[in-house]
Amino acid sequence: MSSHGDPIPMTSRKGGPLTGEAHVPGDKSISHRSLILGALSVGETRITGLLEGQDVLDTGKAMRAFGAEVTDHGGGEWTVHGVGVGGFAEPDQVIDCGNSGTGVRLIMGAMATSPITATFTGDASLNARPMGRVTDPLALFGAQAFGRDGGRLPMTIVGASDPVPVRYTVPVPSAQVKSAVLLAGLNAPGETVVIEKEATRDHTERMLAGFGAELSVEETEEGRVITLNGQPELVPQTIIVPRDPSSAAFPVCAALLVEGSDVLVPNIGLNPTRAGLFYTLQEMGADLTFENMREEGGEPVADLRARFSPEMEGIAVPPERAASMIDEYPVLSVVAAFAKGRTEMRGVKELRVKECDRIDAMAKGLRAAGIEVEEGEDWWVVHGRGHGDVPGGVTVESRLDHRIAMSFLVMGLATQSPMRVDDGGPIATSFPIFEELMTGLGAGLTRSN
Ligand SMILES: O=C(O)C1=C[C@@H](OP(=O)(O)O)[C@@H](O)[C@H](O)C1
Ligand SMILES: C=C(OP(=O)(O)O)C(=O)O
The missing domain is CATH 3.65.10.10 (Enolpyruvate transferase domain)
Structure with a gap:
């Protein structure tokens, strides 16, 4: 069904x-990230060619619930008035990410280092998928997760009020986990380091750099080492997806x-x-x-x-x-x-x-x-x-x-x-x-x- x-x-x-x-x-991956990074910037991001699939629409709705102004101008043209890194408001409704693993995992990362609480849910497919892969590293920043059945949605995340930066080696090849940690690292002071043994899609790294974050990527024997300087002011962008x-x-x-x-x-x-x-x-x-x-x-x-x-x-x-x-x-x-x-x-x-x-x-x-x-x-x-x-x-x-x-x-x-x-x-x-x-x-x- x-x-x-x-x-x-x-x-x-x-x-x-x-x-x-x-x-x-x-592109679905770039569309989610455009809305989330737009919401974390100060000012107006303009997006052309946004995927208007349900997964991305659900992320847009979630960004509104966290306080950003997300506007559909028709024909794939969207704008996002962001609230800045650390500026997310506490949502007064459950965040329903529908069918989207990317949406829920990236948004959990983006809110986990702010002193707010949010409850996430999805459809029967999403509620059966593992979230521990994201909540484990988010706990290192100081966030708490209360989920169903050992780490499934519906799940409440209590964001860290005094986040610390982390160094984390991603245990599975997953761009969603890597991205959740990087997005959480945005609002932690100091350097957050994410290491991936196998390279996964690199849209988050490219887009964070595009939005003005200080970020470096090094290929080492350990794998790809991504270092992000926390608490940047992200600069709104014009994005053609x-x-x-x-x-x-x-x-x-x-x-x-x-x-x-x-x-x-x-x-x-x-x-x-x-x-x-x-x-x-x-x-x-x-x-x-x-x-x-x-x-x-x-x-x-x-x-x-x-x-x-x-x-x-x-x-x-x-x-x-x-x-x-x-x-x-x-x-x-x-x-x-x-x-x-x-x-x-x-x-x-x-x-x-x-x-x-x-x-x-x-x-x-x-x-x-x-x-x-x-x-x-x-x-x-x-x-x-x-x-x-x-x-x-x-x-x-x-x-x-x-x-x-x-x-x-x-x-x-x-x-x-x-x-x-x-x-x-x-x-x-x-x-x-x-x-x-x-x-x-x-x-x-x-x-x-
Ligand atoms: O980061 C992303 O945008 C995505 C990462 C991949 O998931 P995993 O990170 O679980 O491999 C992919 O399957 C998904 O469609 C989109
Ligand atoms: C796995 C997929 O998406 P998600 O993890 O975002 O639900 C996909 O689109 O094939």
Whole structure:
């Protein structure tokens, strides 16, 4: 069931080629951070191209509850009048972050070093996800957490009234944990140091520097060492949010799988901490090219061109690439089903604690659709059957997980029989125009009550 309304069953089926341009929405990670850092600045931040998915809208609502003025001017233009570092007010309502792990974890970090108390909740998916990974480091600053069932939402955070800076090595590869600690460090005096053994998406570091924080990043034998000087005055920014590579993954993969397709996905950020899927697809033999490579706002950007690729082969995805494509494994496993041979995905334990257990959800659906899948705690292998030979013809559960829903809908565009998902509602959390965009390319996607 979708927590945002009645379930929306959806069906996808084989049809003609996908052609044209796919203008995907703004980056989800950068959209959350734009609102939060805007709220922590003094003055007006202007944002163009904000993702208006439910996850980000919930973060905007939360920033209002903490005292910032967040205004939607229409067409992806937003402004945030911030209250400054340490300026958050105590909310007089429960903060509902909906389906968003990024939203709740970053906001907990941002409020944990102010002398205020806030209670957080979410939908059934978010309330089942682990929060101890964030509250453990926040306790070192002096914040207290009172959660359900050993660290789940609903949870109350009592912010530290006299925060101390911390030095923290992130125990799991997680940009959300790293970001929560850095955001908490903003209102602690002195230097907060965060060490990550594996590099994860670096938007928080880049954006904090852009907003005027004093921050350094050093590559050492211990890993990436990020040092932040506390209590800066953040300076409001004008932000143009780049388009989301994680959303681009869906039209790109669909074009590779559907006979005769040729799709251009313009203006996609290829930050190396995000672009792992595209290199993996190229290694599998996909006809995927980066056109018009350029730099925008200090980040590499390209137009992605994806064409039907019937001869792809399975590969062993390098585990050290996992963080740079963590949200893309579900749709990669779909591509792998249509490639020849084994696609091995290792070092991906984090997939088990996303909106659902993504290895379990994909493995069950793929098996039902005629694909052999092996799995262990932190790995899985998909045995591809090659183009034209994937049966499909089943209904799968999307488990309140947008990426599971979109992945199986992409799959159904190339299976012998249609694929149906029980609820496409969660897609609106990250890619509200998915249905319109895909049908605009020619995809056979319908709501199927
Ligand atoms: O920091 C972020 O914006 C995100 C980090 C990742 O989560 P983890 O930090 O849990 O790996 C990713 O899965 C999520 O979609 C967005
Ligand atoms: C894991 C995801 O998001 P979040 O953790 O923010 O819920 C995702 O978008 O795939």
